[in-house]
Amino acid sequence: MSTASPVKTTAVAAQGVWKAYGQGEAQVVALRDVSVEFASGAFTAIMGPSGSGKSTLMHCLAGLDTTDRGTVGIGDTTITGLGDKALTKLRRDKIGFIFQQFNLLPTLTAEENITLPLAIAGAKADPDWIKRIIHTLDLTDRLSHKPTELSGGQQQRVACARALASRPEVVFADEPTGNLDTRSGAEVLNFLRTSVDDFGQTIVMVTHDPNAAAYADRVVFLADGQIVEDMADPTADKVIDKMKHFEELVAAAQGENA
Numbered sequence: 641m642s643t644a645s646p647v648k649t650t651a652v653a654a655q656g657v658w659k660a661y662g663q664g665e666a667q668v669v670a671l672r673d674v675s676v677e678f679a680s681g682a683f684t685a686i687m688g689p690s691g692s693g694k695s696t697l698m699h700c701l702a703g704l705d706t707t708d709r710g711t712v713g714i715g716d717t718t719i720t721g722l723g724d725k726a727l728t729k730l731r732r733d734k735i736g737f738i739f740q741q742f743n744l745l746p747t748l749t750a751e752e753n754i755t756l757p758l759a760i761a762g763a764k765a766d767p768d769w770i771k772r773i774i775h776t777l778d779l780t781d782r783l784s785h786k787p788t789e790l791s792g793g794q795q796q797r798v799a800c801a802r803a804l805a806s807r808p809e810v811v812f813a814d815e816p817t818g819n820l821d822t823r824s825g826a827e828v829l830n831f832l833r834t835s836v837d838d839f840g841q842t843i844v845m846v847t848h849d850p851n852a853a854a855y856a857d858r859v860v861f862l863a864d865g866q867i868v869e870d871m872a873d874p875t876a877d878k879v880i881d882k883m884k885h886f887e888e889l890v891a892a893a894q895g896e897n898a
């Protein structure tokens with residue numbers, strides 16, 4: 641459970657979001673009228689079958705992709721309709737990303753990778769804050785190493801530190817443990833949980849893994865571009881049980897929309 645402030649504000653909100661790719665016969669509707677809010681200081685997992693729209697939703701929420709209809713807000717800013725320049729600035733200042741493939745720059749050290757986004761933004765790193773995340777992630781001895789000299793788990797921990805370095809309004813993570821073994825995955829998930837409980841971070845994480853989802857405060861299930869279930873206080877067993885009955889959930893959602 642989150643121990644963040646009792647007054648919950650909304651960090652991210654989507655209202656009536658539609659998104660399609662391609663034209664005519666080849667068109668794929670990836671999001672169908674999705675409305676969802678993510679509370680500040682909460683850890684939310686997004687689950688659903690492959691192709692259900694999880695990454696698309698995350699990209700639309702993060703301003704990495706545009707919506708066809710509907711609006712997205714980050715904090716008190718409506719990002720829908722913002723120009724490229726304003727969006728780039730907003731992503732840099734308010735959003736942290738963690739990807740499945742780590743996406744570290746190979747020629748830079750771990751420390752340079754962590755502080756690069758701040759340097760690009762022309763922002764001053766808060767040395768105490770950076771030190772604290774590096775310590776929490778157990779990276780103190782690895783700061784001068786290049787990504788090729790780090791294990792997968794260490795690389796992803798560097799990516800976590802990079803995502804949190806600017807204290808963003810929200811961190812989006814797309815299958816952050818997808819390329820990690822169980823132990824390294826647990827380290828990353830424990831850190832994400834700690835960052836919510838101790839630092840009040842807001843996290844939205846896509847995952848296929850019920851055990852990973854159990855670290856979250858809430859799980860939003862997507863199917864066929866729609867939210868079909870919203871679960872509070874998930875456990876791995878609750879999530880697995882829900883996945884077993886997923887076909888019924890989807891049929892019910894489609895029936896409602898027919």
Ligand SMILES: Nc1ncnc2c1ncn2[C@@H]1O[C@H](COP(=O)(O)OP(=O)(O)OP(=O)(O)O)[C@@H](O)[C@H]1O
Binds near residue numbers: 662668669694
């Ligand atoms: N750039 C694109 N061009 C065309 N179709 C796309 C594009 N991106 C996604 N799609 C389609 O939109 C649908 C949703 O894709 P999305 O990547 O959001 O799924 P996902 O839930 O993240 O799946 P996975 O679990 O496999 O990552 C899929 O049918 C996909 O093929």
Ligand SMILES: [Mg+2]
Binds near residue numbers: 694
């Ligand atoms: Mg995806």
